[in-house]
Amino acid sequence: IVSEDSSIENNTYVRTLEQQVTTADLPQRERFESGSSLSDFGWLATHEADIKPWELAVSSDGNQSVGYKAFGQGDKGVHSWLVSPVYDFSVVTEASLRFDVSYARNGNANELLRVWASTNCGSSFDMLIGEFQGIDMAITTESNEWIPSSELDWLEQYLSLDTLVGQNAVMLAFEITDADGNNLFLDNIELFITDEEFPVKINTQSAAVYPNPISNGLVNLTFNLEQKETVNIDIVNATGSVVYSYKLENVLNQTYDLGLSVPNNGAYYMRIASPSLSQTVALIIDQ
Numbered sequence: 001i002v003s004e005d006s007s008i009e010n011n012t013y014v015r016t017l018e019q020q021v022t023t024a025d026l027p028q029r030e031r032f033e034s035g036s037s038l039s040d041f042g043w044l045a046t047h048e049a050d051i052k053p054w055e056l057a058v059s060s061d062g063n064q065s066v067g068y069k070a071f072g073q074g075d076k077g078v079h080s081w082l083v084s085p086v087y088d089f090s091v092v093t094e095a096s097l098r099f100d101v102s103y104a105r106n107g108n109a110n111e112l113l114r115v116w117a118s119t120n121c122g123s124s125f126d127m128l129i130g131e132f133q134g135i136d137m138a139i140t141t142e143s144n145e146w147i148p149s150s151e152l153d154w155l156e157q158y159l160s161l162d163t164l165v166g167q168n169a170v171m172l173a174f175e176i177t178d179a180d181g182n183n184l185f186l187d188n189i190e191l192f193i194t195d196e197e198f199p200v201k202i203n204t205q206s207a208a209v210y211p212n213p214i215s216n217g218l219v220n221l222t223f224n225l226e227q228k229e230t231v232n233i234d235i236v237n238a239t240g241s242v243v244y245s246y247k248l249e250n251v252l253n254q255t256y257d258l259g260l261s262v263p264n265n266g267a268y269y270m271r272i273a274s275p276s277l278s279q280t281v282a283l284i285i286d287q
Helices: none
Strands: 028-030 044-047 055-058 062-070 080-085 096-107 113-119 127-133 154-161 170-175 186-190 206-210 219-225 229-236 242-252 255-259 266-274 276-283
Touching: 062 080, 127 154, 127 186, 206 276, 229 276
Parallel strands: none
Antiparallel strands: 028 186, 044 080, 055 062, 062 186, 080 170, 096 154, 096 186, 113 127, 113 170, 206 219, 219 255, 229 242, 229 266, 266 276
């Protein structure tokens, strides 16, 4: 809030600051589906002027996301930030970020999206992780107000977070620079404890097991669960005996490398079980 008159001695500038206190363990996924405000998800929005900031938005297909309204607002040049909870990267060896963005370019206007990181619990956001020009994010051009209406209206973006590994008080901020163009939406913000630009794509509530046959004693398991769960894995031989068992904690969207040192080559089964997943995969192990 700016208060000024011809006497500069008593002019004031007041800006509201918010402190983020919510913490979240890695890995993490946020779809913004079950809540009525950003605070319900541990996120917050802040901005540099008396404008409408990032807020929850519902598209015509009923999907809830986070949106910034740039269309028809006349706030060109204004910055607004969507700030994450606090994450602990001290126990991971690599990390990455994926998120979906929906945007349509209005004329020559070109909104700018930057992703910043803080390693001091939000005291400063001075690490630029990624930058996306509106022309690169745009699904299409649209002179009317943009609101996504289907899955085809979204683009997935990827950023490596390996520079944050080892830090224990990390926060991320999505900063938009308003170009008085069109609305921009974010959804499905995922933090991984792996860094794969082109990961294996699998359906929700499932696991992928590869390679198969296994020739070097290592098998990869990629999961895509709705929420973190404990997963139990049994390796079963042809007679039905369990030869190895594994227990994986806090499984969400990770890829695991498991060593399978079996006494004999041949056919085995991998049984994968969690509260929401029951899957059996036939394996050929040839060491």
